[in-house]
Amino acid sequence: MSAQSEFSLIQHYFEQLTSPRDDVLLGIGDDCALLQCPADHVIAVSIDTLVEGIHFFADVSPETLGHKSLAVGLSDLAAMGATPAWFTLALTLPEINTDWLQGFSQGLAKLAQQHNIHLVGGDTTRGPLTISIQVHGFVKAENALKRSGAKLGDMIYVTGTLGDAGAALQHKLERWNGGKLSASDIHTLQQRLEQPTPRVTIGKELIDIASSAIDISDGLVADLGHILEKSQVGARLDLSKLPLSTVMSKVETKIAKQLALQSGDDYELCFTVPSQHFAIMEQDFKHCTRIGMITDDDGLYFLNDSDELIELKGTGYDHFK
Numbered sequence: 001m002s003a004q005s006e007f008s009l010i011q012h013y014f015e016q017l018t019s020p021r022d023d024v025l026l027g028i029g030d031d032c033a034l035l036q037c038p039a040d041h042v043i044a045v046s047i048d049t050l051v052e053g054i055h056f057f058a059d060v061s062p063e064t065l066g067h068k069s070l071a072v073g074l075s076d077l078a079a080m081g082a083t084p085a086w087f088t089l090a091l092t093l094p095e096i097n098t099d100w101l102q103g104f105s106q107g108l109a110k111l112a113q114q115h116n117i118h119l120v121g122g123d124t125t126r127g128p129l130t131i132s133i134q135v136h137g138f139v140k141a142e143n144a145l146k147r148s149g150a151k152l153g154d155m156i157y158v159t160g161t162l163g164d165a166g167a168a169l170q171h172k173l174e175r176w177n178g179g180k181l182s183a184s185d186i187h188t189l190q191q192r193l194e195q196p197t198p199r200v201t202i203g204k205e206l207i208d209i210a211s212s213a214i215d216i217s218d219g220l221v222a223d224l225g226h227i228l229e230k231s232q233v234g235a236r237l238d239l240s241k242l243p244l245s246t247v248m249s250k251v252e253t254k255i256a257k258q259l260a261l262q263s264g265d266d267y268e269l270c271f272t273v274p275s276q277h278f279a280i281m282e283q284d285f286k287h288c289t290r291i292g293m294i295t296d297d298d299g300l301y302f303l304n305d306s307d308e309l310i311e312l313k314g315t316g317y318d319h320f321k
């Protein structure tokens with residue numbers, strides 16, 4: 001951005017945004033940041049871009065947007081079992097709006113603080129509202145939870161509950177009237193869409209337990225599909241096991257299950273666990289649910305309510321068209 005005053009304004013909002021870290025030898029203010037990676041670790045890097053009108057609605061609050069912009073990157077670090085360390089922020093703004101900047105930076109700072117991730121640089125330009133965040137985390141190379149490690153006989157788990165964010169989205173797009181849900185139920189779902197919780201702690205705890213992992217941004221079927229493809233295995237899901245939130249349990253079952261299977265934006269983790277760790281999963285991972293098993297089938301199948309095995313793709317049912 002050209003004008004010096006606008007530039008100092010940005011610096012005012014972002015330079016002191018997050019707490020310093022010892023491994024940041026030089027942060028915002030020079031041509032590059034200088035960063036120290038701990039010995040024996042590698043850096044896990046991921047970037048995500050959110051564009052107004054495509055990835056978020058123009059009416060979303062700036063605090064919420066600040067949260068979500070960072071949450072999606074933290075979720076990628078979580079899915080690798082990495083520990084968050086630094087991030088950079090490329091901000092494209094249609095105008096300098098101090099209220100917006102205040103809100104956005106607050107939402108961003110709050111989540112950054114929770115995960116001790118530090119803003120070390122960025123870029124600021126003028127144009128249609130677009131937020132791009134690159135996150136950096138540490139992991140030992142041999143510990144990284146990749147998509148490619150699932151093996152025949154592993155169990156498939158997910159964290160949290162599925163379908164909440166998708167339900168909020170369908171409601172917002174007016175493709176679904178919400179059935180019998182109350183205004184407060186809808187609000188709960190909206191929170192899940194707008195302020196997802198990246199599962200960073202669980203991701204790290206899974207390092208010695210999971211054989212593969214992915215975060216669910218595009219929906220369980222699509223994202224588990226990536227594990228299957230990279231690991232060259234198949235899977236069977238037990239639809240009766242899909243974890244639904246209290247709110248989604250009130251929704252007509254077939255709608256709730258379709259959302260849990262196919263809608264994205266929940267940012268839960270999906271991961272696989274070999275048999276020697278089944279016991280510890282049952283004991284210590286109360287917020288994770290076993291939903292199926294890795295098989296040598298060609299692709300993804302599920303058991304329906306009558307215990308029939310059905311191939312998932314091509315079932316073609318869509319309650320939102």
Ligand code: ADP
Pocket residue numbers: 010014027028029030031032089090091119120121122123124
């Ligand atoms: P350069 O022209 O050398 O790329 P800039 O003028 O773009 O430098 O940025 C100056 C400093 O401010 C750099 O350290 C850059 O990382 C930082 N910076 C610019 N925009 C942002 C932003 N949106 N968030 C955080 N740091 C930023």
Ligand code: MG
Pocket residue numbers: 122123124
């Ligand atoms: Mg620059």
